[in-house]
Amino acid sequence: MPGFTGFPPGRNPFVPLPEQFFTHVLPEIDDLSELKVTLHLFWLLSRQRGTPRCASDRELLADPLLRRALRRRGDPRPPEERLRAGLELALARGTLLRVRVRVDGDVVSWYFFHSARGRAAVERLLGGEMAAERLLEVEGLGDAGRGDPGARAPLLVEIERPNIFTLYERNIGLLLPMVAEELRDAAERYPEEWLELAFREAVQQNKRSWSYIRAILRRWEADGKGEAHGTHGRHTR
Numbered sequence: 001m002p003g004f005t006g007f008p009p010g011r012n013p014f015v016p017l018p019e020q021f022f023t024h025v026l027p028e029i030d031d032l033s034e035l036k037v038t039l040h041l042f043w044l045l046s047r048q049r050g051t052p053r054c055a056s057d058r059e060l061l062a063d064p065l066l067r068r069a070l071r072r073r074g075d076p077r078p079p080e081e082r083l084r085a086g087l088e089l090a091l092a093r094g095t096l097l098r099v100r101v102r103v104d105g106d107v108v109s110w111y112f113f114h115s116a117r118g119r120a121a122v123e124r125l126l127g128g129e130m131a132a133e134r135l136l137e138v139e140g141l142g143d144a145g146r147g148d149p150g151a152r153a154p155l156l157v158e159i160e161r162p163n164i165f166t167l168y169e170r171n172i173g174l175l176l177p178m179v180a181e182e183l184r185d186a187a188e189r190y191p192e193e194w195l196e197l198a199f200r201e202a203v204q205q206n207k208r209s210w211s212y213i214r215a216i217l218r219r220w221e222a223d224g225k226g227e228a229h230g231t232h233g234r235h236t237r
Contacts, residue, residue, distance in 0.1 A: 001070075011113075014045045015042055015046050016042075017042055017048060018115075021038075021042075025038075025093065025095055028174065029089075029093075030176070030177070031085070031086065031089055031177045031180075032072065032091050033070060033083070033085050033086035033089070034081040034085075034086045034089040034093075035086075036066075036070060036086065036141065037060075037066070037070075037085070037086035037087055038090050038095055038096075039081060040060075040063075040065070040066045040069060041055060041096070041111065041113070042094075042174075044063075045113065051117070051121060051225075052110075052112065052117075052118075052121035052125075052130070052134065052138060053112070053113075053117070053118075053121075053138075053219060054099075054110045054111055054112045054118075054135065054138060055110065055111055055120070055139075056108050056109065056110050056111075056135070056139050057083075057087070057108065057109045057111070058108060058139075059139055060083060060087075060111075061080060061083060066079075066083070067079040067083075070082040070083055070086070074145040074235070081108045083193065085177070085180060086165070087111065088165050088180065088184070089165065089175060089180065091163065091166065092163075092165035092166050092168065092169045092175050093167060093169065093175075094114055094169075095113070095114055096112065096113060096114060097111070097112045097113070097114050097118050097119065097122050098110070098111055099112070099122055099126070099135075099157060100114075100127045100157070101127050101135060101156065101157050101158065102155065102156040102158060102177050103136075103155055107158065108135075110135050110138075115141070126157060127155050128157075129157075132155035132156070132157050133155055136155075144200050148150060150196060163187065164183045164184075164186060164187045164195050165180065165183060167196065167199045168183060168199075168210065171199050171202070171203055171208060172208050172209065172210060173208075182214070183192060183210075186214070186217065189217075189221075190217050190221070194217060195217070198213045198216040198217050198220075199213060201216060202216065
């Protein structure tokens with residue numbers, strides 16, 4: 001690996017970081033993917049002008065610099081998986097906010113920093129005060145990425161339910177990478193309603209542990225009690 005030759009002399013472009021990142025966020029981050037994704041977003045969004053300042057998942061997936069940063073010797077996971085893990089951990093921590101928009105049948109996610117500006121942009125999008133098409137303009141697509149805009153339905157902003165990582169952080173505690181893998185599997189296996197109900201039952205019973213919640217989900221799956229818990233059907237792999 002070639003060594004870094006040092007920063008060039010003179011004035012260099014800089015990326016502003018809030019002090020709270022160093023005092024509140026950084027001491028709690030123990031996953032390298034989350035750290036790299038968060039820092040890359042600070043750099044990426046600092047280069048944007050106007051409102052909103054955000055980045056889509058497909059933009060991040062196609063970013064060669066970020067993909068290079070996420071490659072790790074000895075880790076068999078591809079950069080795409082490490083990116084998803086880093087984003088989910090940052091969302092669960094509350095560093096990022098996410099808005100999902102249905103674009104031509106696909107769901108695209110845009111990520112904002114959890115700041116006053118980011119919250120305001122998300123609220124305007126969810127409230128319909130800002131057109132979702134504005135996100136395509138930020139991404140550099142606009143109408144060019146959507147074919148004939150008159151022949152397509154308006155973009156739909158989807159209100160996101162609390163994901164399993166957020167539920168874990170709010171009700172159990174700090175999310176560790178090893179647990180994150182189990183949570184991701186559970187999110188694919190069980191309906192969102194089951195997850196929310198299972199976490200709620202654990203809190204009501206004062207059994208705030210993933211093992212207890214996992215046991216609830218497995219019992220519901222085995223007993224077929226979906227309808228009794230207000231759900232319809234179940235996810236399959």
